[in-house]
Amino acid sequence: MPRLCDLHRPSAVLGSAEWAFACHVDGRATVGELTAASGVTLHDAIELVTRLIRAGLCTIIAVAAPALADGKPAGGAAPPLPRRVRQAVPSVADSLPARPDPGLLRQILDGLNSLK
Structure with missing residues (x-):
């Protein structure tokens, strides 16, 4: 929770x-x-x-979770936060064939030559 605090410098501009x-x-x-x-x-x-914190006018105070009669926090323990799993992203080079098909290359070249 934010709360205002005493200014520890001569002035602040808001x-x-x-x-x-x-x-x-x-x-x-x-x-x-x-x-x-x-x-x-x-x-x-x-x-x-x-902005108020940077100006030196505000601070954040920690708030304890409300306790039940048995002294445990209300709602039990907080569930763990999900973790981001970094997966390898396949590159374009990984999806290309190792060697191009010579017949396909010949067809492409012939098609390009016919455009002249």
């Missing part, structure tokens, strides 16, 4: 969009909730939070 968005940052709302409160898209909210 545009009107950053200023309007910063007015909604309270340290309790998630970026998703800030999109609804401020009326910006999720992409724009992420960009605005990034």
Whole structure:
């Protein structure tokens, strides 16, 4: 969750969009909730939070998952993220025959010569 923080430099310059968005940052709302409160898209909210962080006016605070009575996180453990499997991409050279057929080459050459 983003929250505003004390400025650690003499000044910061904010545009009107950053200023309007910063007015909604309270340290309790998630970026998703800030999109609804401020009326910006999720992409724009992420960009605005990034600009506020770079200006030194905002930081991200970690939020613990809500715990159940047994002390385990609600919903159980998060599933592992999918991993990208890199597959070899066949090149064009792999799909060409090792040696061209001489008869086919002769037909192509004869056809090209007939165009003259």
